[in-house]
Amino acid sequence: MTQQHDSHSLGNVHNTVTTENKTGWRKLLSFLGPAYLVSVGYMDPGNWATDLAAGSQFGYKLIWVLLLSNLIALxxxxxxxRLGIVRGLDLAQASKNTYPPFVNFCLYVMAQIAIVACDLAEIIGMAIGLNLLFGLPLIWGVSITLLDTLLLLLLLNKGMRKLEGFIISLIFIVGVAFLAQMFIVKPQMIDVAKGFIPTKLNSQALYIAIGIIGATVMPHNLYLHSSLVQTRKIDRSEEGIKTAIKYNFWDTTIALNLAFFVNAAILILAAAAFYYRGYHEVAEIQDAHKLLTNIFGKLAPALFAIALIAAGQSSTVTGTLAGQIIMEGHLNLRIAPWLRRLLTRLLAIIPAFFTILHAGDEGLGKLLILSQVVLSLQLGFAVIPLIHFTSDKKRMGQFANSIPMKAAAWFFAVIIVGLNVQLVIQEIGDWAKSGPDSAQLVHFVIVPIAIGIGVLMLYVFLRPLLYKHVNQPIQVPHGLASTLDNLEAIQYKQIGITIDFSKNDQDTIRHALMQGGKRAHYNLIHVVETAGARYYGKQVMDSETQSDVDNLDKYVTTLTDLGYKAEAKIGYGGAATAIAQIAKETEIDFLVMGSHGHKVLKDLIFGTTVDAVRHKVNVPVLVVKPQKK
Structure with a gap:
């Protein structure tokens, strides 16, 4: 029978990577992967802008801020x-179980806006990279990023390991590109080492530091990681959970330290190439590329552009995955994967597209900064619930946060939220000063929205403290498994069989007969999908329709001669709708369908009738896969 879509987070790849019966390095390697997908969010184009500004304005002095950001992220x-492994929930699902529907919907909206903002940064970064490397106009570069939806769909259908391998390859390209640039710019290593010593920050340095932390710790990574760790199939015993947490800790540590290396390399590159040569106002990615060309020739800027493309491409893949997680977790809504990713990408492409049309290429830099401010607004709504959920001893048991870990987590949360609130206030203030029209918009629209968001954040913090919930069921897209208390065989009376006059019909009919024997009544269903059938329905009787009716009658006659009760049912127009209508009118209690066997591209073109029918009928569906001859 068709399996209902897995109720787990990222159900199509849940528990698909085996870790059991492995030891030593093989055991460790089986867990490596999820954190690498997460780590790309820590080295995306949004980080590049803050790292370039920090290095060009303050040299190596803010490397310690990068290190602090990395420790917070770890x-x-x-x-x-811990949340994903112990409770088997991602952050969105856990929020769904804790907060009232309206608040939960607000959390979804905030998370979706953040993911669109993140996706926007990746689109801009990749468009700029293509422009720098190939001279492709930015508007064409933005349009090309629409193809990422097809790439992600293809990779997911190939399996989780293939997706992880693709992302790790891109990270490797970024790392090698910056390592090569380090040899070209030749930084002063003694000065670099001094940059790890914390120093007092003036107002300008504090603003850059806030930007670094805001761009480093991104909300979508928290949703993503709590889901990705569930792709590993683990032993659910106490010892098995401890082992999974340990190996995932190493996965996270290695991956995020690699992300720290990339961010530090960008900052060091900017310091060595710009700060110590008198270029102190380099914040635009395009400006950095031009200066690298003037100072070091063609190799360094080419490596810079290649790394930017790889970072943007890898980050956008993980961003769209996070979009799937929050939609399914917060809303119990699961739509076709290609459609969901296309919608996420369109929501990000549209503002980038119109920015280029109205503000020119220079407007993209400002839009990139705005995307980081939007991310800052959402961060507290992910961090605060996460700490609450993992500190809950009733649900986490012995794996709940220890007192020192809880204290450190809340301390970092206060820093993150406080610094990001300061950043948002600063941006709103600058916006209000830009002109009288902007001031009115800020005072009457932006400020009330900001206050409302602040009240929502306070509620998100207080609700788990004030209300000790009973253990609510996990609300997931297709519900919980029922208690198994009656396993007697079911006698089906009306069985529907979909017929498409292909070589698969024999297997489909054979499996249907196995379900009902000679007791049941069989309804052979065929849908005529010609243009005439779609418009005129039963009134049409063209040559194809007449041929289909005759062929269906032959099947009925054959089954009747063998002693089975069979009847022909012809539908018209869309296959899924017609099949569902016949099933309802005939009171079918069991439906047998043949799988078309389409691959990824054909599914995109022709659609998946089985999935569509399954959502339109309320009876069991048996899908018969074509037998290989």
Whole structure:
């Protein structure tokens, strides 16, 4: 029978990577992967802008801020690992179980806006990279990123390991590109080492530091990591959970330290190439590329552009995965994968597209900064619930956060939320000063929205403290498994069989007869999908329709001669709708369908009738896969 879509997070790849019966390095390697997908969010084009500004304005002095950001990220991502492994929930699903529907919907909207903002940064970064490397106009570069939806769909259909391999390859390209640039710019390593010592920050340096932290710890990574760790099939015993947490800790540590290396390399590159040569106002990615060309020739800027494309491409893949997680977790809504990813990408492409049309290429830099501010607004709505969920001893048991870990987590949360609130206030203030029209918009629209968001964040913080919930069921897209208390065989009376006059019909009919024997009544269903049938329905009787009726009658006659009760049912127009209508009118209680066997591309073109029918009928559906001859 068709399996209902897996109720787990990222159900199509849940528990698909085996970790059991492995030891030593093989065991560790089986767990490596999820954190690498997460780590790309820590080295996306949004990080590049803040790192370039930090290095060009302050040299190596803010490397310690990058290190602090990395330590915060390590703690928060490991909390996500605990939530996903111990409770088997991603962050969105856990929020769904804790907060009222309206608040939960608001959390979904905030998370979706953040993911669109993140996706926007990846689109801009990749478009700029293509422009720098090939001279492709930015508007064409933005349009090309629409193809990422097809790439992600293809990779997911190939399996989780293939997707992880693709992302790790792109990260490797980024790392090698910056390693090569380090040899070209030749930084002063003694000065670099001094940059790890914390120093007092003036107002300008504090603003850059806030930007670094805001761009580093991204909300979509918290949703993503809590889901990705569930792709590993583990032993659910106490010892098995401890082992999974340990290996995922190493996965996270290695991956995020690699992301720290990339961010530090960008900052060091900017410091060595610009700060110490008197270029102190380099914040635009395009400006950095031009200066690299003037100072070092063609090799360094080419490596810079290649790394930018790889970072944008890898980050956009993980961003669309996070979009799937929050939609399914918060709303119990699961739509076709290609459609969901296309919608996410369109929501990000549209503002980038119109920015280029109205503000020119220069407007993209400002839009990139705005996307980071939007991300800052959402961060608290992911961090605060995460700490609450992983500190809950009733649900986490012995794996709940220890007192020192809880104290560190809340301390970092206060820093993150406080600094990001300061960043948002600063941006709103600058916006209000830009002109009288902007001031009115800020005072009457932006400020009330910001206040409303602040009240929502306070509620998100207080609700788990004030209300000790009973253990609510996990609300997932297709519900929970029922208690098995009656396993007697079911006698089907009306069985529907979909017929398409292909070589698969024999197997489909044979499996249907196995379900009902000679007791049941069989309804052979065929849908005529010609243009005439779609418009005129039963009134049409063209040559194809007449041929289909005759062929269906032959099947009925054959079954009747063998002693079975059979009847022909012809539908018209869309296959899924017609089949569902016949099933309802005939009171069919069991439906047998033949699988078309389409691959990824054909599914995109022709659609999946089986999935569509399954959502339109309320009876069991048996899908018969074509037998290989």
């Amino acid at each position: 703690l928060l991502q490991n909390l996500c690992v």
